[in-house]
Amino acid sequence: MANKPSVLFVCIHNAGRSQMAAGYLRHLAGDSIEVCSAGSAPVDSINPVVVEAMLEEGIDIGDQKPKIITTEPVQASDVVITMGCGDACPFFPGKRYLDWKLDDPAGEGLDAVRSICRKIRQHIEGLIVELRSSS
Template sequence: MTDRPTVLFVCVHNSGRSQMAAGFLSALSEGAVDVRSAGSMPGNEINPVAVEAMAEVGIDIASGQPKVLTDQAVQDSDVVITMGCGDACPFYPGKRYEDWELDDPAGQELEKVRPIRDEIKKRVEELLASIREPG
């Protein structure tokens, strides 16, 4: 077991929002947080527009692969951030849960994905600050 907090980002396809959030948290935490992402119905690949939007801010998520959400992933996490997965996300007492209402970048043009990316970054920064707060 690690002494670093573990954050799990969950969305439906694990190809856009959750991958962008994981990319930001991995970069901004500089290894201080174990970062995971998963989807209730994972897609086949990372959304190429999400990859492009993140590349614009210097974060490469192109090598990511959508993963299926498991009970074990939730149990192994300290913080679970859901993004539209609804009731598909299992609930375990003692975990910190947040639901982030964000537009889905699927099928959107880059101009529409940039504001989603920027909102995710803002929320990840707030999340990281709250994780780093003492006790």
Template sequence: MTEKPTVLFVCVHNAGRSQMAAGWLRHLAGDTVEVRSAGSEPTDRINPAAVEAMAEVGIDITDQTPTRLTWDTAEASDVIVTMGCGDACPVFPGKRYEDWTLADPAGQPLDLVREIRDDIRTRVVDLLAGLRRAR
């Protein structure tokens, strides 16, 4: 792993789970980790409920845009975390993978999106601790 690890969060639409995870990691890691997110079938905008849930904890993800997952992005990442994209998320040999089973916040009430947000935070904290131990 490089001095500054690169983490890629991937979900189908790159509008909810992966954006919240990226927001948490940027917030918690500062500039010690390069953070990316992408989707196998990105939508045109971030889920407004995800934006609202993250804003409640002081994290602004409104400047992010759903992005299509590319081979180059995955290849340039040290850790790839997938969230519910199943076979749509390709496997890249030699990469560290984590697959997080999380509910999709799309179309869900804000209370459920908050639960997903908090679950993601716990997982990001654990991921960051592992990255710091690996250095």
């Protein structure tokens, strides 16, 4: 059996977008895909509005902690998905990089965060289809 694909989500603070994306991928793909997330400048905790919006989706990411991006998870991942961290994200030749243009939920209210959640879920659903068809 082939190794399961691995995906790393990276944003600046690892407190919003990358955590939402990782939460959705874990929820929708189960254990068929390895999931990791990190930030280029992580903060102390996940945005509580993001946690609330994800709970509305039936996904609890409240136990996750923002982590600093290091080279190991990047090298170990098949796909690296960046969300607004630009040049701060480490780059390794031969890795597949996707950059998802998503608004930063920091400082936003619940309605705006729900909208970002919906966009991330659409991206994740497409990613799952793509990863399953290429494995």
